[in-house]
Amino acid sequence: MTEFPCGYGDDRDEAIVAWLYDDVDGSPAERARFETHLQTCARCREDVAALRGVRAQLARWSPPEPSFAVGSRSSDVGSQPSAVGSQPSAVGSQPSAVSRQPSSVTNPQSAIRNPQWWSAVPAWAQVAAALLFLGFSAGVANFDVRYDKNGLSIRTGWSKTPALDVAQTQLTSAAQSQRMGVAQGSSPADQNAPWRADLAALERQLETEFRATQASAMAAPVRTVAPAPATDADVTRRVRVLVEDSEKRQQRELALRIAGLLRDVNAQRQADLVKIDRTLGVVQNNVGIEVMKNRQQINQMDLLYRASQRQ
Amino acid sequence: MTWTDEELVAKSISGDADSFNQLVLRWERPIYALAYRTIGREEDARDVCQETFLRAFRALPGFRGQAKFSSWLYRIALNLCRDWIRRERRAPVVQPPEDVDLIELAAAAEPSESIEDLVARKDLMRLVENAMALLPEEQRTAIVLKEYHGLTFQEIAELVGCPLSTVKTRLYQGLIVLRRELSKNSKATR
Numbered sequence: 001m002t003e004f005p006c007g008y009g010d011d012r013d014e015a016i017v018a019w020l021y022d023d024v025d026g027s028p029a030e031r032a033r034f035e036t037h038l039q040t041c042a043r044c045r046e047d048v049a050a051l052r053g054v055r056a057q058l059a060r061w062s063p064p065e066p067s068f069a070v071g072s073r074s075s076d077v078g079s080q081p082s083a084v085g086s087q088p089s090a091v092g093s094q095p096s097a098v099s100r101q102p103s104s105v106t107n108p109q110s111a112i113r114n115p116q117w118w119s120a121v122p123a124w125a126q127v128a129a130a131l132l133f134l135g136f137s138a139g140v141a142n143f144d145v146r147y148d149k150n151g152l153s154i155r156t157g158w159s160k161t162p163a164l165d166v167a168q169t170q171l172t173s174a175a176q177s178q179r180m181g182v183a184q185g186s187s188p189a190d191q192n193a194p195w196r197a198d199l200a201a202l203e204r205q206l207e208t209e210f211r212a213t214q215a216s217a218m219a220a221p222v223r224t225v226a227p228a229p230a231t232d233a234d235v236t237r238r239v240r241v242l243v244e245d246s247e248k249r250q251q252r253e254l255a256l257r258i259a260g261l262l263r264d265v266n267a268q269r270q271a272d273l274v275k276i277d278r279t280l281g282v283v284q285n286n287v288g289i290e291v292m293k294n295r296q297q298i299n300q301m302d303l304l305y306r307a308s309q310r311q
Numbered sequence: 312m313t314w315t316d317e318e319l320v321a322k323s324i325s326g327d328a329d330s331f332n333q334l335v336l337r338w339e340r341p342i343y344a345l346a347y348r349t350i351g352r353e354e355d356a357r358d359v360c361q362e363t364f365l366r367a368f369r370a371l372p373g374f375r376g377q378a379k380f381s382s383w384l385y386r387i388a389l390n391l392c393r394d395w396i397r398r399e400r401r402a403p404v405v406q407p408p409e410d411v412d413l414i415e416l417a418a419a420a421e422p423s424e425s426i427e428d429l430v431a432r433k434d435l436m437r438l439v440e441n442a443m444a445l446l447p448e449e450q451r452t453a454i455v456l457k458e459y460h461g462l463t464f465q466e467i468a469e470l471v472g473c474p475l476s477t478v479k480t481r482l483y484q485g486l487i488v489l490r491r492e493l494s495k496n497s498k499a500t501r
Binding site for chain 1: 339432464482
């Protein structure tokens with residue numbers, strides 16, 4: 001980096017930042033002053049350009065997608081509500097993350113693009129709505145469910161074949177005659193039809209149950225309705241999800257701790273190795289000095305010995 | 312119908328629980344992003360986000376509208392982030408997800424994005440994360456609030472409780488550190 005002298009003054013840093021974000025709270029004269037200065041100061045120009053580059057890189061940093069129930073799936077920069085409505089407009093070629101936001105950002109409501117409103121509706125209400133919808137659909141589709149000697153048959157649609165109408169008429173008249181207890185010349189095949197016995201059994205069962213219900217309702221006081229058992233399964237599922245989340249979180253935390261521990265151990269190991277190396281160097285040095293001293297003493301003794309031999 | 316924050320706050324104070332839910336839906340993403348960029352950990356950022364709304368809900372009857380609701384919310388979140396950093400007694404560490412592999416990354420990517428682009432983008436994000444983690448808390452906060460939340464210098468000054476010039480200086484110093492770190496890292500990765 002080349003260092004050029006800059007004579008702007010003490011508030012140079014503040015002026016650069018204000019210029020960079022186009023957030024000049026002072027007078028327009030102040031801005032004009034810095035603008036003029038920029039034309040003549042290579043150092044400030046270089047700084048502004050470099051910091052614009054930094055901002056461009058910063059703009060690419062987005063946090064990981066959170067898992068809470070938010071409708072918006074885009075990155076937060078693009079969809080978050082702006083805390084300020086007075087954000088300056090895009091200026092020149094400034095790579096401002098804010099200035100690149102769409103105009104809808106000034107409206108915080110744009111953050112909720114697809115709110116999951118249905119998640120707030122109780123489960124029983126959702127089930128009731130589903131049943132209602134199914135019933136309505138069945139009505140519209142004109143469902144025709146039959147059980148005869150040919151087995152169970154389901155038909156939809158408004159058009160009916162003549163044969164079907166005849167069969168339906170026979171079925172209705174047979175049921176009526178049986179209910180009234182009057183045999184009106186029905187054929188033996190009709191009387192032996194499998195649905196007749198089933199129908200009679202079903203009628204009997206319904207009558208018994210209806211009477212039992214009436215009796216118990218009269219005997220017992222009115223009680224509040226217990227919560228739907230379906231919520232238990234729901235709660236279990238939620239708890240399971242929570243437990244799984246917790247496990248994942250603990251695993252990550254553990255991995256992080258282990259990584260930190262390994263890093264610490266490695267750092268300590270490096271430090272110990274350096275220390276050992278240094279200590280070994282000192283020891284070797286001391287040993288070398290001792291060896292040299294011993295050699296000198298041996299030499300001196302040798303000299304003394306030779307001198308004494310000569311005498 | 313679109314309600315303003317202040318209207319939703321008023322309705323919520325008068326007992327309309329759904330209004331507060333709308334406020335949560337509106338602001339949970341920005342608050343989470345603020346927390347993540349300040350403390351750098353996804354799980355903790357989510358906890359901070361939840362705690363922010365919990366505290367806001369409890370304190371809502373005392374909210375008199377002296378400041379904007381968003382500023383009030385930001386202040387709660389920043390205080391919680393500060394508590395977190397103090398509690399951890401260390402500089403925030405932006406953890407690179409160690410268990411993320413290329414297949415997973417590719418699945419999360421835009422269909423038009425190649426693996427090379429994706430990796431380059433992730434690398435750049437990691438560089439920025441690591442560089443941000445080196446900043447002192449006050450510089451990081453100033454940058455996050457200005458760069459990603461679009462607050463004015465004046466709003467930041469009121470939020471963090473310091474003079475306007477201090478905010479600008481912190482921002483400048485933070486950007487200078489980032490410039491140095493990013494250029495150093497990009498040279499190293501070349």
